Amino acid sequence: MERTERTAAIIHLDRLAANVENIRARVGPDVEIIGVVKADAYGHGAAGVLPTLQRCGIRSFAVAFWQEGAALREAGAKDEPILLLADTPDGDLPRVLEYGLTPTVFEPGMAEKLDALAAAAGTVQPIEIKIDTGMHRIGFPASEAAVAPIKRIAAMEHLKITGAFTHFSRADEPGCGATERELAAFLATVDALRAAGVVLPRIHAANSPGTLLWPESYLDAIRPGDVLYGLCPVDWSDWEGQGLQQVMEWVSRVSMVKTLPPGEPVGYGGTFVTKRETRLATVPVGFADGYSRGLSNRGKVRIRGRYAPIVGRICMDQFMADVTDIPGVERGDTVTLLDEELNAYDLAELLGTNVDEIACSVGKRVPRIYTK
Numbered sequence: 324m325e326r327t328e329r330t331a332a333i334i335h336l337d338r339l340a341a342n343v344e345n346i347r348a349r350v351g352p353d354v355e356i357i358g359v360v361k362a363d364a365y366g367h368g369a370a371g372v373l374p375t376l377q378r379c380g381i382r383s384f385a386v387a388f389w390q391e392g393a394a395l396r397e398a399g400a401k402d403e404p405i406l407l408l409a410d411t412p413d414g415d416l417p418r419v420l421e422y423g424l425t426p427t428v429f430e431p432g433m434a435e436k437l438d439a440l441a442a443a444a445g446t447v448q449p450i451e452i453k454i455d456t457g458m459h460r461i462g463f464p465a466s467e468a469a470v471a472p473i474k475r476i477a478a479m480e481h482l483k484i485t486g487a488f489t490h491f492s493r494a495d496e497p498g499c500g501a502t503e504r505e506l507a508a509f510l511a512t513v514d515a516l517r518a519a520g521v522v523l524p525r526i527h528a529a530n531s532p533g534t535l536l537w538p539e540s541y542l543d544a545i546r547p548g549d550v551l552y553g554l555c556p557v558d559w560s561d562w563e564g565q566g567l568q569q570v571m572e573w574v575s576r577v578s579m580v581k582t583l584p585p586g587e588p589v590g591y592g593g594t595f596v597t598k599r600e601t602r603l604a605t606v607p608v609g610f611a612d613g614y615s616r617g618l619s620n621r622g623k624v625r626i627r628g629r630y631a632p633i634v635g636r637i638c639m640d641q642f643m644a645d646v647t648d649i650p651g652v653e654r655g656d657t658v659t660l661l662d663e664e665l666n667a668y669d670l671a672e673l674l675g676t677n678v679d680e681i682a683c684s685v686g687k688r689v690p691r692i693y694t695k
Contacts, residue, residue, distance in 0.1 A: 359548035441481035486525035494532035590635025
């Protein structure tokens with residue numbers, strides 16, 4: 324990192340490419356990889372990672388909302404199908420047609436509105452059908468009750484169903500039995516729809532944990548999200564040996580080093596008090612950058628190859644680390660906040676959250692630097 328940079332998230336595109344190849348090798352050439360790039364590619368920057376994903380042969384993408392789909396189009400996804408995984412409000416349905424997006428449909432009223440818009444535009448609008456097998460967010464129920472409304476949608480002249488999918492609720496828990504039940508319910512519903520004459524060109528179920536742990540769920544396509552970026556979505560014992568690499572590295576620099584006597588309170592509220600003569604390094608990153616306040620007096624960073632505990636409360640823009648036991652620390656030294664050793668899984672465990680939140684929390688004022 325250049326000394327002029329306060330902080331930066333370094334995105335290793337070679338690792339991203341290696342992760343894609345790792346995933347492709349495990350699913351085989353006949354299973355489509357739908358690259359999930361919602362939430363600005365899990366904080367990695369969708370526009371920045373898009374060219375690498377395209378070069379790796381990914382020809383289909385998924386985001387959450389139409390705004391993300393529009394941004395992906397503007398970033399260079401000109402012709403690839405872009406699936407909207409979440410709800411599109413009725414007032415935003417015209418944007419779906421404008422940007423050539425594929426919305427998720429899970430109730431007939433939405434389909435009727437889309438059909439009318441497509442008729443007025445003189446086009447046929449692609450849609451995908453969501454089947455709810457256990458998440459209970461959105462989706463037609465995984466049962467015979469779904470057949471009649473979906474068959475009705477399939478008959479709409481200006482809509483084309485390009486596929487159906489579900490989302491596993493507990494694929495990261497291989498011993499609980501939920502995924503087997505959900506997959507069976509999804510496939511039974513697909514069979515019932517096809518028996519009723521509904522054409523479903525593509526079916527998919529495997530999210531990131533499904534990609535790692537449930538090869539029987541690969542079907543026609545998979546939807547890897549966090550695993551693309553080397554973020555562990557399963558128990559660490561299931562992750563080790565998978566060969567995936569964390570793509571994001573987050574660094575900063577030391578802005579000041581000072582020595583305090585014993586008995587000196589540090590930071591807001593004096594939540595840390597020195598017990599010995601202590602050298603502190605100030606780091607110009609804080610919770611406004613997405614570095615969680617929950618790491619106050621708990622987290623650690625790496626400076627000169629050694630770990631330094633965070634002391635005192637993390638501020639909006641700065642925090643302090645104890646470097647007493649690291650010789651020679653000086654202003655300008657690189658501070659590592661996140662990498663493959665100080666990884667997202669360990670931070671998530673410490674904070675009681677998941678790896679996605681760690682990556683997605685890295686704020687917009689932290690520049691992304693893309694490197695091969």
